[in-house]
Amino acid sequence: VPKISLYYKIDTLRHYGEPVYDRSALKVMAYNVRMFYGDDGRSTVDSLAAFVNRYDPDILCIEEFSDLARGATMRFDSLIAPGYRRAIYSRDGEGTVGVALAVYSKLRILASGAVDCVNDVDTTRATAVWADLRLDRDTVRVFCNHLRSTHIKSSDSDYLMNYRFLTDTASHEKLHSILSRLRYNSISRSHQVDSLSQLIAATPHARIVCGDFNDTPLSYTYRLMSRGLQDAFREKGRGFSHTYRGFYNTFRIDYVLVSDDFEVLSYEVPSVEFSDHHPVFVRLKYNSQRQ
Numbered sequence: 001v002p003k004i005s006l007y008y009k010i011d012t013l014r015h016y017g018e019p020v021y022d023r024s025a026l027k028v029m030a031y032n033v034r035m036f037y038g039d040d041g042r043s044t045v046d047s048l049a050a051f052v053n054r055y056d057p058d059i060l061c062i063e064e065f066s067d068l069a070r071g072a073t074m075r076f077d078s079l080i081a082p083g084y085r086r087a088i089y090s091r092d093g094e095g096t097v098g099v100a101l102a103v104y105s106k107l108r109i110l111a112s113g114a115v116d117c118v119n120d121v122d123t124t125r126a127t128a129v130w131a132d133l134r135l136d137r138d139t140v141r142v143f144c145n146h147l148r149s150t151h152i153k154s155s156d157s158d159y160l161m162n163y164r165f166l167t168d169t170a171s172h173e174k175l176h177s178i179l180s181r182l183r184y185n186s187i188s189r190s191h192q193v194d195s196l197s198q199l200i201a202a203t204p205h206a207r208i209v210c211g212d213f214n215d216t217p218l219s220y221t222y223r224l225m226s227r228g229l230q231d232a233f234r235e236k237g238r239g240f241s242h243t244y245r246g247f248y249n250t251f252r253i254d255y256v257l258v259s260d261d262f263e264v265l266s267y268e269v270p271s272v273e274f275s276d277h278h279p280v281f282v283r284l285k286y287n288s289q290r291q
Contacts, residue, residue: 006217007252009237021283025265026135029057030210030256031279032146035066035099036076044274045072049079051272055281056081059133060104061144061210064275080104087112087131101211103144107133115143115199117192127192132205136288140261141203145196145211147221148188189214189221197224206261206286212254212277222255229257232282235264243269243278256282263287 029052038044052060065088066072077086087109088102103112115128128145200209209229215221217231233241233252243254254277258264265283272278 003218005234006222006231008240009233011238019266021265022285024285025283026059026262026286027055027057027281027283028059028061028208028210028256029055029279029281030061030063030144030212030254032063032212032254032275032277033065034275034277035064036072038274039276043072045075046079048274049076051270051274051279053079053081055270057104057281058106059142059208060084060102061142062102062104063144063146063212065100065102085109087129089114089129099146101129101144101146103129103131103142105131105133105142107135107140110134110139115196117195128196128211135206135286138286138288139205140286141205141207143196143200143207143209143211145209145213145225147192147211147213147215148185149214186215193221193224197227200225201228207257207259208262208284209257210255210280214253216251216253225255226257229259230262230264232256232258232264232267232280236267236282238267241267241269243280245273245276245278254278254280256280258284261287 031048033044033048036043036045036048038047083106084104085106085108086102086104088100090100101114103109110132112129112131115130117127127147128143130144131142133140133142200207207229209225213219213221213225233255241252242249244251256267263285265285268281269278270281
């Protein structure tokens with residue numbers, strides 16, 4: 001019960017029409033785009049670019065960016081509005097270019113890099129991308145994260161959601177396989193978060209931490225990643241929020257977290273079907289620490 005605000009935000013205020021925000025509000029979007037593939041297996045590059053242009057974020061953090069399909073990447077770059085700078089790093093694992101993380105910014109990028117949380121359990125590289133951005137006369141560090149997946153396949157989801165384990169004679173083996181993968185990948189994420197959260201906490205600048213954590217708000221992952229930061233949903237969300245489209249639309253696993261240098265003005269999860277995730281879109285007000 002004390003954690004209910006992690007899932008459901010009671011809205012006690014009355015709202016009259018669409019709110020109006022100051023033009024100086026910083027717009028941030030985080031989106032796992034599933035390598036630009038929709039539910040039907042077709043490319044979503046054109047639709048995603050049009051969607052991004054409509055929301056016009058100042059900072060766009062993309063997970064599962066298609067660095068392997070160079071044509072899709074180049075087309076996305078050509079279709080989004082001009083003025084974006086980009087920091088991108090691949091998650092190569094074995095040295096082959098594949099799924100990538102990207103930060104697009106209308107603000108000037110001062111420096112950028114990748115965070116490799118490699119350990120005995122997980123050898124995946126580029127768990128996070130960071131970029132230092134110039135905001136007014138200050139520096140803001142943005143972290144774009146894609147933590148270890150649960151590796152639950154669509155066939156597993158279908159198996160659980162249709163209660164086949166109640167009648168399947170081989171249900172023990174199937175459930176054991178699913179639970180084993182969940183356990184293994186949960187341990188891997190905990191190792192990633194142990195090192196990544198320390199790096200985020202040690203950052204001397206204002207911080208924006210975005211991405212797909214592949215874990216719920218009651219998890220060890222969320223507790224460490226959100227320590228010392230504001231969860232945009234808890235600040236300005238309304239009602240129940242989910243960001244993953246599977247499992248009956250119940251999971252919030254994509255986040256925008258910010259340091260106290262920011263005031264959260266709005267939180268929104270647009271209901272679009274370009275990926276298996278919904279994007280998270282927030283507006284922030286930056287409170288400069290300079291006198």
